[in-house]
Amino acid sequence: MKEYTIALAGNPNTGKSTLFNALTGLKQHTGNWAGKTVTLASGYYRYKNIPLKIVDLPGTYSLFSNSEDEEVARDYIVFEKPDVTLLVLDATSLERSLNLALQVLEMTDQVLICLNLMDEAKKKGLKINAKQLSKNLGVPVIPISARNREGLDVLSDTLLKMCSGTIKTKPYKMKYREEIEAKIIKLEKELSEILGPDYPARWLAIRFLDGDSKLIAALKNKLASNGEGGGVHGSTTALGRSGGGHSC
Amino acid sequence: MKDQSDMTTLYLAQSGQKFLIQKVKIKGDLKRRLLDLGFVPGSVVEVLKASPLGDPVSYRVAGTVIALRKEESQLLFGEVIQR
Numbered sequence: 001m002k003e004y005t006i007a008l009a010g011n012p013n014t015g016k017s018t019l020f021n022a023l024t025g026l027k028q029h030t031g032n033w034a035g036k037t038v039t040l041a042s043g044y045y046r047y048k049n050i051p052l053k054i055v056d057l058p059g060t061y062s063l064f065s066n067s068e069d070e071e072v073a074r075d076y077i078v079f080e081k082p083d084v085t086l087l088v089l090d091a092t093s094l095e096r097s098l099n100l101a102l103q104v105l106e107m108t109d110q111v112l113i114c115l116n117l118m119d120e121a122k123k124k125g126l127k128i129n130a131k132q133l134s135k136n137l138g139v140p141v142i143p144i145s146a147r148n149r150e151g152l153d154v155l156s157d158t159l160l161k162m163c164s165g166t167i168k169t170k171p172y173k174m175k176y177r178e179e180i181e182a183k184i185i186k187l188e189k190e191l192s193e194i195l196g197p198d199y200p201a202r203w204l205a206i207r208f209l210d211g212d213s214k215l216i217a218a219l220k221n222k223l224a225s226n227g228e229g230g231g232v233h234g235s236t237t238a239l240g241r242s243g244g245g246h247s248c
Numbered sequence: 249m250k251d252q253s254d255m256t257t258l259y260l261a262q263s264g265q266k267f268l269i270q271k272v273k274i275k276g277d278l279k280r281r282l283l284d285l286g287f288v289p290g291s292v293v294e295v296l297k298a299s300p301l302g303d304p305v306s307y308r309v310a311g312t313v314i315a316l317r318k319e320e321s322q323l324l325f326g327e328v329i330q331r
């Protein structure tokens with residue numbers, strides 16, 4: 001039976017684990033991730049009888065990999081390619097959340113945004129135009145309150161439609177200065193010829209131009225351990241990977 | 249646009265004051281980290297309070313409280329604004 005994978009990403013303390021628990025019925029710690037070892041909690045639930053695997057990523061302010069947490073979250077989104085990356089934003093501090101949101105929209109098209117803590121936002125008298133936000137960002141935006149289990153049905157419904165391809169997204173992509181865009185486009189083309197359609201070529205091109213040597217190393221690693229990597233030449237070592245969260 | 253000589257640093261702002269960031273005078277990873285935390289040109293930072301030894305100092309930026317060390321707040325240029 002088809003199983004879909006959904007990764008929860010967002011700033012620290014936006015209620016990812018609370019949502020994870022509400023959906024899966026598990027008891028993942030709600031609070032901060034402490035210590036060096038970052039484990040990815042995962043759990044399952046069913047919606048309309050379709051099994052959905054939920055992966056709770058560490059909360060980060062960015063995904064440029066300044067820390068181990070960021071690296072784990074980024075690598076999961078880019079290399080494990082969940083069917084949907086569910087961005088959990090704090091509705092009471094959208095200004096802060098949108099930095100990460102724009103980064104994620106650059107990495108993958110399969111993004112669903114949920115505005116969590118809507119109960120708090122209402123208390124503070126904040127009015128958020130989710131429809132307009134969705135139009136501007138090119139992906140669905142669903143208001144929820146994970147702690148009060150509000151909006152979860154609409155959320156699951158939208159998740160499923162995105163997984164099955166019924167809902168197509170058109171994420172907003174940042175535009176850079178003309179000379180940078182020219183370089184991005186050139187590199188993007190080369191990268192997609194080498195890597196095939198399975199990797200986000202534009203995002204990789206931007207990271208390459210930024211001189212992100214850690215990412216380049218991670219990519220090399222990934223390619224070396226990945227036999228089926230879309231027309232990639234070079235040796236294929238079957239070592240190491242014991243089929244992680246791969247679905248579809 | 250202000251000349252940099254008219255600016256002060258966030259480090260010199262007093263608790264209770266609001267500070268408009270105009271320039272982040274850093275290179276590399278630290279700059280990225282500060283930008284990611286919300287210390288971007290154009291943002292207004294509220295100085296909360298210093299820890300007992302005077303360093304680090306906590307700030308409210310984009311709705312969240314973040315503490316910075318002197319070495320970091322000295323690299324953020326701008327001006328104290330009245331609100």
Ligand SMILES: Nc1nc2c(ncn2[C@@H]2O[C@H](COP(=O)(O)OP(=O)(O)OP(=O)(O)O)[C@@H](O)[C@H]2O)c(=O)[nH]1
Nearest residue numbers: 012013014015016017018030031032059145146147
């Ligand atoms: N009022 C309100 N509080 C919520 C809601 N969802 C979560 N919270 C609270 O927000 C706090 C943080 O929730 P977590 O689920 O631990 O947040 P997280 O995103 O997993 O945090 P990190 O793992 O540190 O990134 C907890 O105290 C939750 O009870 C909500 O919908 N409304």
Ligand SMILES: [Mg+2]
Nearest residue numbers: 016017030031
């Ligand atoms: Mg958590």
